[in-house]
Amino acid sequence: MKENRLLIHDLQPGFAQNGNFDEIVEDIGTIKNCIGCFTCWIKTPMECVLKDSYEHMAEKLAACDELTIVSKCTYGGPSAYVKNVLDRSIPYMHPDFVIKNGEMHHKQRFPQHIAMKVIFYGDGLSETEKETAEEWSEAMAVNFDAAAVETTFCRDVVEVCQMLSEQGIPQDTICDEEQKKACLPLNRQEEGTMALISGSPKKKYSTSAKMLEELKSFLSKDQAVTELRFSDNGLAENHLQALAKAETFVISFPLYVDSIPSHLLRCLTEIDTYFAEQSCTKSVYAIINCGFYEGEQAKAAMKMVENWCVRCGFTFRGGLGVGAGGMWHSIKDVPPGHGPKKDYGKHLSELAEKMEQQEDYGCVFTTVNFPRFAYKMAGESGWKQAAKKNGITL
Template sequence: MDIVILDGCAASHPVSQQLRQLVAGRALSVSHFALAGINLAPCTGDFDCWTRTPGICRTRDAAQEIACAMRNARLVIFLSPVVFGGYSADLKKAVDRLIGLVHPFFTKRDGLTRHRPRYRDYPPMLFLGLSDRSDDATSTTFREYAGGNAINLLASRYVCRIVSPQADDCPAQLAAALDSALAADVGDVFPAPAADALAAVCRADPGPPLAAPATAAIFIGSARPKGGSTSEALARGLAAALEDKGTRCTLLHAAAFIKPGAAAERALATMLAADLLVVSAPLYVDGLPYLTTRALERLGRQLAALDVGPRRLVGILNCGYPEAVHNRSALRQLRHFAEQHGLAWGGGLALGAGEIIHGRPIDDHPLLLRRPIRALRLAGAALGAGLPVPEPAIHLMTRLLVPAGLFRRLAAIRWVRDARANHLPRAALDLQPHSGTT
């Protein structure tokens, strides 16, 4: 197989058709996954693809076919409109299900914790973002986000291009991007975060104080069951501090958006009626999880059509790496969403090593989590008074919970322990199911 296209565009999008014609014109075979029409379950965040069925997602659907196709591809193309700096929900749903292609064990590369490769080699990747504003901030975020995916999905090299679908030379832009990705000696430089990258996006927009919020909707972006996620533990910590200031908080769960229906409509209505909206979510493959993206896409359409909505948006992101800086692109996506829909960006909190909490109440660990606890209390007190997240709270939350090297060693022990609990030996973690070798 030559080319795999993970297509996050709406059905029969003209750019998708043009891209496939270009591939066919180069006498290359193509496997095209039109994701808007494929029934894929959301990632459940349970890590079974590492410790129960190593290398394979246990949810049986098209994700296995997609992963196998990627392993045998000469080039993988990720195609999506630029959606507040990230991918469409359709593409993100597929990307979230790819983590079985990497190994659970951690290593250090270029100063940050990353996953080890599961396979000896990985294909190059081409990321195509569709936007008629190639020079705006959302396109910059898309490029960094794509670069992060290329690093963490272990692309041998990558190319990212923003293509204008309305431009007369759109086919030429696509052809140039495809030729660059197919050229063995061409590739973009893998991105490295600037020293102040996380602090810059966490910082609130300048502006006058808002009225103290009477209500807050706190959206929990994890797909894990209620009571089982770090995102919910952090959300409850902030809610307690907000309620101390008199703000009535409602917690909403991402599961409401698994399928259309009354649950999703009720959640949207709650978000639209709130004075303050908080998104507390885990980092899934460098960005907002699929269910969070889907909820925001739907909320964005409502905000564009109605003259109501929250006044301020705040983000709380946590990742499984020890360094909080991995959360930067996902927080930028939230900030772009606020900017596009007239919400004040109230600031962000970013936590590394979130799996240490694993859904347990944060007050159960007053010593280990003393800084996140303090950060949430400071943030809640400020937000409840109509102020943004204060700088001291931002800095407290980003501090390492444990030294990165120690975290990597402890994580390896955890993966081996979890595998043995599933009656698997340590060697099973190294399985390579999509190449037929171990």
């Protein structure tokens, strides 16, 4: 039986039309960002609620035997466009949980195990970026229950074509998904100002925003704070000017497909461009919340933030990876340091102290003081109840 081959890429549209692929997903300028609503699990299974020609990504994955991903390597992960496609592909997985290799992951809907190939391109990639990219590919393959994953690196599109046995595709077909902005003049940095950045797409019930709120409770009252929310593609000029003034960045975001959410990735690349060729001293910390139980599953995303700092010329000071982020709405009134937030509160207090001193914190990973089996049962019960209200049986 002929195998079905699916290609997801961020090169110029039409790049691989003559290739040996049955389905090609490419940037036609219509994709919307995943908004974390989970409607694709509890109301319209296998179909995203956002209608833009990418709502059937789960069906495309279900139909393929081999998945090939071609992407610009961006801080040790995929480009914003490819990441966006993968973020929109979560209905391919079932919301229920299973334990794989000692970690929590989503249950698979389908019996097949896709063979996965990831081809990254980019000139001047550091060894750290390559290592992070390989780590991300392996983690994603586990989540997608792939049979195997093969990760390779190319300098440019010509090598990509050779890898795919394509011919005659000029190098200028690389599609840079980020429009370069003119570098605006930098305002004077205000000593001690801390920018608290929520990178969640959610405007309500955001765990990332809640964790920043909890962090503030550990900061001294005279700490100057600027609060920003990056929930859309691209940044407003006032966002960039606020960042120019700040001395410290604290970026809080949810883990999406083992990485940075696509909209936030676009914002980070814009910041990279904005501060290009500038000599700016910035200390950066990250708080990453993971819906799975183990905070350690945020390791690759934490490394991507560090790689971004290197590219920007900032100083990465470390961060906190927190598991069981799905609990935060139900325990929102529990203060850090108590009950299921006991260990989390201890780490958050230590992190706040390091931030105010602009000292290295390192990368710390934690979870709730709550049994994993109970978190799994509660999560699955919640999915089933929500689906039942919509007449859906999981």
